[in-house]
Amino acid sequence: MNEQKKCRVKIVGGTGYTGGEIIRLLLNHPLTEIVAITGAGIPQPQPAWRFWGWLRGVCDIPIAEETPGEGGNADVVFLSTPHGVSMKLAPLYYEKSHRVIDLSADYRFEDVSEREGWYADEHTSPELCKEAVYGMPELFREQIKSARLIANPGCYPTAAILSLYPAIKEGFIEATGIHIASASGVSGAGKNAKLPFHHPELDQNYFAYRVGSHQHSPEINSILSRVTGAKVSSSFVPHVLPIRRGILSTMFCRKKGNAALQQIWDAYNSYYEKEMFIRLYALGEAPNLQAVCGSNFVDISLHQDQITGEVIIVAAEDNLCKGAAGQAVQNMNIMMGFPEGMGLSHPGTL
Numbered sequence: 351m352n353e354q355k356k357c358r359v360k361i362v363g364g365t366g367y368t369g370g371e372i373i374r375l376l377l378n379h380p381l382t383e384i385v386a387i388t389g390a391g392i393p394q395p396q397p398a399w400r401f402w403g404w405l406r407g408v409c410d411i412p413i414a415e416e417t418p419g420e421g422g423n424a425d426v427v428f429l430s431t432p433h434g435v436s437m438k439l440a441p442l443y444y445e446k447s448h449r450v451i452d453l454s455a456d457y458r459f460e461d462v463s464e465r466e467g468w469y470a471d472e473h474t475s476p477e478l479c480k481e482a483v484y485g486m487p488e489l490f491r492e493q494i495k496s497a498r499l500i501a502n503p504g505c506y507p508t509a510a511i512l513s514l515y516p517a518i519k520e521g522f523i524e525a526t527g528i529h530i531a532s533a534s535g536v537s538g539a540g541k542n543a544k545l546p547f548h549h550p551e552l553d554q555n556y557f558a559y560r561v562g563s564h565q566h567s568p569e570i571n572s573i574l575s576r577v578t579g580a581k582v583s584s585s586f587v588p589h590v591l592p593i594r595r596g597i598l599s600t601m602f603c604r605k606k607g608n609a610a611l612q613q614i615w616d617a618y619n620s621y622y623e624k625e626m627f628i629r630l631y632a633l634g635e636a637p638n639l640q641a642v643c644g645s646n647f648v649d650i651s652l653h654q655d656q657i658t659g660e661v662i663i664v665a666a667e668d669n670l671c672k673g674a675a676g677q678a679v680q681n682m683n684i685m686m687g688f689p690e691g692m693g694l695s696h697p698g699t700l
């Protein structure tokens with residue numbers, strides 16, 4: 351029997367939360383070999399377990415200071431780096447024919463002008479924005495297969511876009527006036543989070559931030575408009591929960607037409623019944639974080655408000671997994687021609 355060739359992988363930003371999650375997932379991936387892990391501010395290479403206690407006795411691969419563009423023999427380079435950093439690194443790897451999966455927001459807009467007013471830094475490699483494929487397999491699977499640069503979706507946009515797409519596309523809800531309220535675990539802020547995210551501030555607390563001005567708003571509207579052909583506008587309010595992982599989003603949508611909720615559910619089912627990472631709940635049920643955390647699932651439920659008639663959609667995902675690293679590995683699987691769920695089919699944890 352021919353042994354299938356392994357995918358050699360470099361992870362940049364392996365000392366951060368999403369980079370650490372990629373390491374965790376790939377150590378259990380049968381067709382991946384991690385050939386390099388790098389980060390910033392590392393004077394001497396150190397074994398990965400020095401940065402991540404849960405890797406002690408499991409992973410000795412060194413994490414070294416990043417040498418930009420040095421991809422060695424890696425087939426795929428993951429950039430788990432902040433926005434502004436990825437746009438400088440990606441071209442260096444792209445030019446050397448490595449396939450790049452970028453977890454930052456730097457390549458999520460085809461038209462860089464859509465970033466204006468939302469991201470402070472001027473784009474240093476705008477020419478690559480048109481090359482990048484938005485890495486949401488459920489919507490862009492064919493393009494992902496041959497992509498050389500993947501713009502891995504944002505954590506909040508992943509749940510919001512997948513939840514709203516069928517209803518807008520089929521004309522069950524208005525494309526405008528959508529309200530999205532999301533709550534995220536604090537790992538969503540990355541490992542260098544500021545004062546409001548420190549334990550004494552966060553424990554027993556719950557707060558909204560960047561109300562109506564979060565940078566994921568234009569991403570949600572832009573991608574939904576692209577895939578539905580409608581001019582989508584939604585308002586988005588994120589909140590922080592005093593937990594490590596998970597996003598729960600509730601979306602309030604004005605209903606259009608006379609379809610019964612069951613009919614809307616049937617349409618969602620026909621869109622998603624073959625999608626291995628989308629679980630559509632039966633009417634009357636609603637997702638929760640424990641059901642998804644640690645896994646690559648997005649759980650979605652549909653409801654109708656008895657007073658206003660609005661369609662209400664609830665969605666849950668793990669921000670570090672389907673919202674970041676898991677979706678990135680799913681993209682890698684598609685690019686390499688591996689089974690899409692390889693290394694990702696585990697359930698969540700308590």
Ligand SMILES: NC(=O)c1ccc[n+]([C@@H]2O[C@H](COP(=O)([O-])OP(=O)(O)OC[C@H]3O[C@@H](n4cnc5c(N)ncnc54)[C@H](OP(=O)(O)O)[C@@H]3O)[C@@H](O)[C@H]2O)c1
Pocket residue numbers: 362363364365366367368369388389390391416430431432433435453454455503504505537538539540541542669670673674
């Ligand atoms: N956290 C989430 O839930 C989530 C979800 C979806 C997408 N994302 C996106 O994914 C990216 C990473 O997020 P994160 O939460 O993992 O952030 P993080 O915890 O802050 O990790 C970022 C990592 O990148 C490293 N880094 C910074 N500049 C670098 C450079 N020039 N070369 C090499 N490494 C460098 C950082 O090292 P130092 O700390 O030493 O600077 C850090 O280890 C961000 O763009 C974020 O927006 C995050």
